[in-house]
Amino acid sequence: xxxxxxxxxxxxxxxxxxxxxxxxxxxxxxxxxxxxxxxxxxxxxxxxxxxxxxxxxxxxxxxxxxxxxxxxxxxxxxxxxxxxxxxxxxxxxxxxxxxxxxxxxxxxxxxxxxxxxxxxxxxxxxxxxxxxxxxxxxxxxxxxxxxxxxxxxxxxxxxxxxxxxxxxxxxxxxxxxxxxxxxxxxxxxxxxxxxxxxxxxxxxxxxxxxxxxxxxxxxxxxxxxxxxxxxxxxxxxxxxxxxxxxxxxxxxxxxxxxxxxxxxxxxxxxxxxxxxxxxxxxxxxxxxxxxxxxxxxxxxxxxxxxxxxxxxxxxxxxxxxxxxxxxxxxxxxxxxxxxxxxxxxxxxxxxxxxxxxxxxxxxxxx
Amino acid sequence: xxxxxxxxxxxxxxxxxxxxxxxxxxxxxxxxxxxxxxxxxxxxxxxxxxxxxxxxxxxxxxxxxxxxxxxxxxxxxxxxxxxxxxxxxxxxxxxxxxxxxxxxxxxxxxxxxxxxxxxxxxxxxxxxxxxxxxxxxxxxxxxxxxxxxxxxxxxxxxxxxxxxxxxxxxxxxxxxxxxxxxxxxxxxxxxxxxxxxxxxxxxxxxxxxxxxxxxxxxxxxxxxxxxxxxxxxxxxxxxxxxxxxxxxxxxxxxxxxxxxxxxxxxxxxxxxxxxx
Numbered sequence: 001x002x003x004x005x006x007x008x009x010x011x012x013x014x015x016x017x018x019x020x021x022x023x024x025x026x027x028x029x030x031x032x033x034x035x036x037x038x039x040x041x042x043x044x045x046x047x048x049x050x051x052x053x054x055x056x057x058x059x060x061x062x063x064x065x066x067x068x069x070x071x072x073x074x075x076x077x078x079x080x081x082x083x084x085x086x087x088x089x090x091x092x093x094x095x096x097x098x099x100x101x102x103x104x105x106x107x108x109x110x111x112x113x114x115x116x117x118x119x120x121x122x123x124x125x126x127x128x129x130x131x132x133x134x135x136x137x138x139x140x141x142x143x144x145x146x147x148x149x150x151x152x153x154x155x156x157x158x159x160x161x162x163x164x165x166x167x168x169x170x171x172x173x174x175x176x177x178x179x180x181x182x183x184x185x186x187x188x189x190x191x192x193x194x195x196x197x198x199x200x201x202x203x204x205x206x207x208x209x210x211x212x213x214x215x216x217x218x219x220x221x222x223x224x225x226x227x228x229x230x231x232x233x234x235x236x237x238x239x240x241x242x243x244x245x246x247x248x249x250x251x252x253x254x255x256x257x258x259x260x261x262x263x264x265x266x267x268x269x270x271x272x273x274x275x276x277x278x279x280x281x282x283x284x285x286x287x288x289x290x291x292x293x294x295x296x297x298x299x300x301x302x303x304x305x306x307x308x309x310x311x312x313x314x315x316x317x318x319x320x321x322x323x324x325x326x327x328x329x330x331x332x333x334x335x336x337x338x339x340x341x342x343x344x345x346x347x348x349x350x351x352x353x354x355x356x357x358x359x360x361x362x363x364x365x366x
Numbered sequence: 367x368x369x370x371x372x373x374x375x376x377x378x379x380x381x382x383x384x385x386x387x388x389x390x391x392x393x394x395x396x397x398x399x400x401x402x403x404x405x406x407x408x409x410x411x412x413x414x415x416x417x418x419x420x421x422x423x424x425x426x427x428x429x430x431x432x433x434x435x436x437x438x439x440x441x442x443x444x445x446x447x448x449x450x451x452x453x454x455x456x457x458x459x460x461x462x463x464x465x466x467x468x469x470x471x472x473x474x475x476x477x478x479x480x481x482x483x484x485x486x487x488x489x490x491x492x493x494x495x496x497x498x499x500x501x502x503x504x505x506x507x508x509x510x511x512x513x514x515x516x517x518x519x520x521x522x523x524x525x526x527x528x529x530x531x532x533x534x535x536x537x538x539x540x541x542x543x544x545x546x547x548x549x550x551x552x553x554x555x556x557x558x559x560x561x562x563x564x565x566x567x568x569x570x571x572x573x574x575x576x577x578x579x580x581x582x583x584x585x586x587x588x589x590x591x592x593x594x595x596x597x598x599x600x601x602x603x604x605x606x607x608x609x610x611x612x613x614x615x616x617x618x619x620x621x622x623x624x625x626x627x628x629x630x631x632x633x634x635x636x637x638x639x640x641x642x
Contacts, residue, residue, distance in 0.1 A: 147577050178603070190618070199612040207603035211595040229587035269590035276589065281601050335582035343578060347570035354566035355559075362558040 008040065008248040009086075016086070018249035026245055037245040121167065121242040123305040125234055127250065127327045131161060134310040134325050137332045141323065146346060147338035152316050159320070160313040163327060165252035165306040166223055169259040170214040171266045173300030177274035178207040179293035183285035202285070206278040212270055214303070217262035219255030223309075225265070230333035231326040234307055238328065242306065252306060259302045271295045414470070415439075417449040420485060422523045431527050438531055442538040444498065445478035447471035448527050453486040463493035464635045476501065476538075479637075481530050483518065489641050490518060492530075496634025501541040502534065502548070507638040509550040510534065518642035 008017040008026075015030035017040070025034045129137070135158060142153055181204040188197050214236055218228035240246075274295050282288045308327025313320055316337055323334030415435040416428050423431070435446045447470060454462045463482040471478035477497030483490045492507040502510075510533030517526035540548040 145581055147581055174598070182609075183606075194615045194617055197614045197616070199614075201609045201612065203607045203609050205603060205605040205607075206601060208599060208601040210600070211598035212590055212593050213595050215590045215593045224584075226584050226586045230584045232587060233592045266590070269587060273589045273591045273594055276591065277594070277599055278601070281604065333583050335584055338578055338581045343574055346577060347574040350573055351563075351566045351570040354569055355562045358565050359555075359558055359562035362561060363555060366558070 008245070011035075016249075026248065037243050041243050041245045120304075121306045122303045123170070123239045124165070124242045124246050125236075125239055125305065125307045125328050126246050127163060127308040128238075129308075129310065129325065129327050129330050131163070131310075133330060134161060134163075134312060137325055137330050138312050138314075138323055141332040141334065142336070145336055145338075147342045148336055149316070149339040149342075152337060157314065158312055159315050160311075162311045163250045164309050164311055165247060165250055166228065166309045167219040167253055167255035168216045168228075168305050168307050169219050169255070169262050169266075170216055170303040170305050171259075171263075171300055172211075172213055172302070173215075173270065174209065174211045174298045175270055175274050176207070176209055176296045176298075177271075177278055177293065178205075178295075179275055179278045180205050180291040181279060181282050181288050182291050183282050183289075184287040185284075186286040203291075204282045204285075204288070206281055208274075208278055208281070210274060210277060212273070212300075215266050215269060216305075216307070217259075217266050219257045219259070219262065219304070220253050221256050222253065227322075227324050227333055228309075231309065231324055231331055234326065234328055239305065247306075250308075255304065259304075267295075267297065270297065413445070413473075415447055416527070417447075417451075417470075420450050420452060422450050422485075423527070424524075427524045427527075431524070431531065434528070434531050438535045438538075439474065441535070442476055442542070443474050444476045444501075444534075444538065445471040445474045446531065446534055447478065447480040448483075448530065449480065450483045450485065450523070452484075454484055459484055459487070459489050459491045459639060460493075460637075463491040463637070463639075467493040467495060467635070479507075479534055481527075483523075483526075483642075487641075489639065490515070491639035492637040494636045496636075499634065499636035500547065502537045502636075504636045504638055505550050506537050506548045507636070509548070510537065511638060511640060515640065515642050 009015065010017050010028035010031060010033060012033045013028060013031040015028055017026050017028055017035075026037055026040050027034045138158065139153075142148060183202045183204045185200045185202075186197065187200075188195065190196070216228075216232060216234065218225060220228075271293075275290060275293050278293075279288060279290065310325040310327050312323045312325065312334075314323070315321070319337070321334065321337065323332055325332045415432050416423070418428060431448070435448075438444075439446055447467070449466060451462075459482065462484075463480060466482060467478055467480040471480050472495060475497075477495045477499070479495075479498050479502060480493045481490065482493065490511070492511060494502055494504075494507065510530060513533050514526035514529040517523075517529060537548045
């Protein structure tokens with residue numbers, strides 16, 4: 001029976017293959033042989049088909065009765081076991097895992113069944129940043145944070161660092177936007193006894209068409225939406241057609257949030273930006289506020305893409321802190337702990353400095 | 367015999383009338399006061415320092431204040447006066463105060479100062495002569511007033527007089543120590559200080575919020591401006607319609623000043639005044 005997973009091994013020396021960020025080729029770290037990603041993909045196509053068939057066969061036998069007493073039906077349904085083709089160990093992962101590595105031998109492993117049909121991504125942004133880049137970027141992220149506890153960096157060590165391809169939906173759409181604004185021209189002048197403020201109010205109607213390209217929305221429940229929003233933007237010039245070879249050596253999930261479920265977030269972003277564009281065309285006024293608007297979207301194209309993210313976890317005072325880095329641009333996002341003492345000290349010093357300055361300013365102006 | 371008797375009775379009557387008049391003169395309505403104060407001799411051994419026609423002060427309070435005034439007067443070689451009047455009979459309080467000062471509270475080498483309180487109009491006025499004005503500036507008299515106006519408002523006339531005397535003493539001591547009149551603008555302006563403290567605290571609180579928020583760069587994306595194809599933007603309709611005009615008027619604030627201030631007034635008088 002064929003393996004239910006495929007290990008990408010160097011055809012030359014048999015060592016595990018890993019995709020090197022920034023390159024369009026796959027290089028064997030052991031013998032140095034380079035392979036075209038497409039060539040490797042083709043090479044292992046047959047193996048994947050075999051593995052997929054083996055998986056189908058195995059899944060047909062999957063039954064909660066054989067899952068053991070500890071697991072509930074739901075848990076059993078969510079967990080999948082695959083055989084590592086390198087060491088024969090059983091790899092357990094959830095139903096969304098597309099690629100992982102064997103916890104016993106570290107062999108990069110993919111679960112081909114997960115790439116089938118509609119689940120196959122259209123595009124992928126390959127990793128450009130390495131593990132070293134991620135660690136260095138995290139250290140740089142700490143710099144200039146005045147409230148960072150003094151012992152945070154001293155006692156801090158990265159507990160876990162994982163590269164992951166995160167499923168994203170990319171939305172293309174053309175919108176027709178209409179909006180009404182209340183704008184005002186303000187004139188202030190002095191008479192002998194009074195200061196007069198004259199406010200001339202106008203109704204400004206604007207309409208326009210515009211096109212949005214590839215608005216991203218992550219399709220993974222595991223990934224915090226705000227974190228994923230924060231690692232934007234991505235350089236779409238480096239988007240390439242999806243190829244499973246790019247996943248070797250990285251964790252990867254398939255989507256578990258549908259594109260339909262993401263549309264509300266995306267629509268709101270588009271609406272806000274469309275109104276901002278129309279508002280920017282209301283010029284020559286001192287004040288402008290939105291009164292009413294309507295944004296109509298054409299049925300747009302949605303692409304399924306995998307984007308690279310480094311996930312770094314540190315621990316401070318027994319509390320884990322997770323940071324994420326855009327695996328393409330190197331942008332790090334996360335929330336750092338802050339020292340309560342420092343958060344009082346700096347403002348207190350500022351208060352003491354400001355009091356005499358403001359005091360003498362008041363005296364000078366009075 | 368009858369002539370002698372009538373002459374004796376007339377003499378007794380005149381004496382009684384004189385004594386009664388003398389006894390009442392300080393307590394009469396101010397209607398007779400201006401004439402009365404003219405009768406007060408200027409150069410006497412213990413000149414009058416406090417004129418309280420309305421009996422706002424208790425006799426023991428008058429004694430205590432008089433004693434205190436005399437001590438300050440001797441210390442600084444000045445004349446210090448306090449007068450409470452019912453009204454000024456339509457006369458300007460500045461002129462009344464200056465007139466009373468010139469009439470009753472001069473004669474010492476370092477000048478004189480008078481606090482006049484008019485109860486009907488609830489106004490006060492500090493008047494200084496030219497010599498005193500070199501020692502206690504008009505601004506300084508305003509500063510002295512801040513120490514007693516609230517007490518006048520609350521009916522604490524004894525406390526107000528005490529604060530006035532203390533203020534005069536402080537200003538004169540300052541002049542004698544430093545050679546220049548006390549300038550309140552050189553001291554701490556308490557209202558400016560309070561405003562400074564509150565403003566500084568507000569700014570620091572904003573600064574603290576900014577510092578704390580700088581510890582995280584995780585935030586939800588609310589716009590998609592980065593994914594907008596700028597070349598695709600076409601404004602297809604642009605229509606502005608005038609609706610209405612709103613006009614609001616704000617009266618300009620008057621510059622700070624004391625009501626009826628005699629600053630730079632005739633005869634070199636100075637001082638300040640206001641209501642309570």
